[in-house]
Amino acid sequence: MPTTRMYRRRLAVGAAVVLALAPLSYQAQASVPPPDSGWTQVWADDFTGNANTLPSSSNWIIDTGHAYPGGPGNWGTGEIQNYTNSTSNLSLDGGGNLRITPIKDGSGNWTSGRIETQRSDFRPPSGGVLRLEGRIQMPNVTGNAALGYWPAFWALGAPYRGNYWNWPAIGEFDIMENVNGINSVWGVLHCGVNPGGPCNETNGLGASRACPSSSCQSAFHTYRFEWDQSVSPNQLRWYVDGQQFHSVTQSQIGNDAWSQMTANGYFILLNVAMGGAFPNGVAGFGTPTGDTVSGRSMLVDYVAAWTRGGSGGGxxxxxxxxxxxxxxxxxxxxxxxxxxxxxxxxxxxxxxxxxxxxxxxxxxxxxxxxxxxxxxxxxxxxxxxxxxxxxxxxxxxxxxxxxxxxxxxxxxxxxxxxxxxxxxxxxxxxxxxxxxxxxxxxxxxxxxxxxxxxx
Ligand SMILES: [Ca+2]
Missing domain, CATH: 2.60.120.260 (Galactose-binding domain-like)
Structure with a gap:
């Protein structure tokens, strides 16, 4: 941290802006767009930086291997890839995007990338709304060549970090998930107990729809999640390009599960898994297959968190x-x-x-x-x-x-x-x-x- 201090840049603005972009020495103007009025940006990463460099270590933790230390194997999902901190799998593209790329080597082994925010305190202000949003192009691959691809933009309850065995009570918000190159975004809530429980685990409470106008694979779309404490009952909402396609209310899952999963803040994750329960379940057979192609990247233009209303701070x-x-x-x-x-x-x-x-x-x-x-x-x-x-x-x-x-x-x-x-x-x-x-x-x-x- 002290080594980046000298790169401090003056932010001549009156409103909260992108705050955690360090080092800042090469940063161009952030292009995370302001949402409609009433929102205060509390965190963002625009992924501006030199090509073939890792994303900001001030913002992100890079997960590596096949599991958290002491956590469930294959990241608890059956996914088969080895996550690395290689810029082949995880890097800025120099054009303002993060690039996460699954790669198959000559022996058939897959590597890919997964990062999670240093911050684990994303939650609405009391009585307010939290908005998490990313602008993302899924890996541009479809059909048999896409079998096993599992890109995701999601959030996990803070107590998971360091414990790894308290899922799903701590809560999981899947803001965007997709498998096998299908033109669809899935939004899912995981909560309560596994199996079964109020969130119907291990499936969770989900919904999906096709991306508007252009396919999820062929173009960038914005994926947004809102946790709204300003309405009664409290509500979670999922959007693609501003169009709501899923919601879950407090009364739907009951006060016990709701209060458990909302007692903590959250950290945000981005990854592209390969294989595992979700793509296998949708395909009806094991993935990836010999037809699955290597090297198709998920591109992330930005990830940002905003809050609206309430009290007690952004x-x-x-x-x-x-x-x-x-x-x-x-x-x-x-x-x-x-x-x-x-x-x-x-x-x-x-x-x-x-x-x-x-x-x-x-x-x-x-x-x-x-x-x-x-x-x-x-x-x-x-x-x-x-x-x-x-x-x-x-x-x-x-x-x-x-x-x-x-x-x-x-x-x-x-x-x-x-x-x-x-x-x-x-x-x-x-x-x-x-x-x-x-x-x-x-x-x-x-x-x-x-x-x-x-x-
Ligand atoms: Ca960007």
Whole structure:
């Protein structure tokens, strides 16, 4: 992480934008499109970068082999390929796309690629909506030549990571799946228990349809999933090119399974499997076959997460109370910072690269009727000698005077965290909270993990 810090790029914008694109030294303008109004982008990868390089390690974990360490064999699905971190299987194409390519070697062994987000906290803000979307062209292969191809864009509940035996209670959202080069997108929810249960495992609750206008294999399409906590009952929805083709409601699967799978955040995965239960089941025989061709890539233009409405932040968690820990990366808007992933196991995400003039915005923070008198933030700094700055709190407008602040300089490193309190003038009621960063030097001077208030 420290090696990419020098490449920090100023983001001269007022709304939340692509935040986790590091290293940024070669990044062109991000082209992830803004969705219809009301959405706040909380994360994205546009896959901009040099051809034949791996996707950003700040954003992605590369899965390799035939299983997670200690997890079920063949990734629990019967798929046969060996995932690698070779750029033959997994690379940027130089034209703004990620390319995942299954390859068969001379002995008939298949390799391919699979990545999952470092972040595992994708969820709606309380009472709001989470939108996950990717623009993807499936491998351009059909008929017998496509037998066994199984591209997927999906999400798994965070507790799966490191456990691997708690599926499907932790939840799985298959935003886009496809097998055997059929012109169809499948959207599936997995939940509850296996076999059977409220999600009819191991099939899950799914629906499918043909891609609009052009086939899934011959063109890019957008695949979108929404987790909506703003409606009653809560709802999950699946779309292709903006056309809804599947939904599941809380009442359909019952409160037990629903609350289990929504108690956690999610991480996002992209992969192209080869063979396994799904393509075999659809084909009616084992795949791949001798007719299956090697080397057809899935192309991913972007993957992005947006939230709409609710309270407690774009990244989820935190709630609306000033007295909860408000995760820094749960901002609704920001300028100049980036979300970073801590390198230590105890880490998670933080907001980093903060320098003079940068800011974070948190909407609808509730201080209650009894005045808050203290502000505390967990911060770290690897700033150089002589570099320091103020972490300030302002209410309702960035041009208002700070109600409190503390000064921070080098804490021993960019992940040497300490919680620093500051007194604030008494605050009651509900406010937009701005954390602003002020320094006499231009260099980045602080990372912030979370903030909270006290009485
Ligand atoms: Ca792109």
């Amino acid at each position: 990244g989820g968690g935190g709630g609306g109370s000033a007295y909860n820990q408000i995760q820094a990366e749960a901002f609704q808007s920001q300028s100049g910072t980036q979300v970073g992933a801590a390198s230590s196991a105890t880490g998670g995400q933080y907001v980093g690269w903060a320098a003079n003039g940068d800011w974070l915005q948190f909407n609808n923070i509730d201080f209650g009727s009894s005045a808050a008198r203290q502000f505390t933030a967990r911060v770290a700094s690897g700033a150089g000698s002589g570099i320091s700055g103020l972490v300030e709190v302002r209410l309702d407008s960035r041009s208002n005077s700070p109600i409190g602040s503390f000064s921070v300089g080098n804490t021993g490193g960019w992940e040497s965290w300490r919680s620093i309190p500051a007194n604030i003038s008494g605050v009651t009621g509900t406010h937009t909270v701005y954390v602003t960063f002020t320094s006499g030097q231009s260099a980045d001077f602080v990372n912030i993990d979370w903030l909270t208030f006290g009485r």
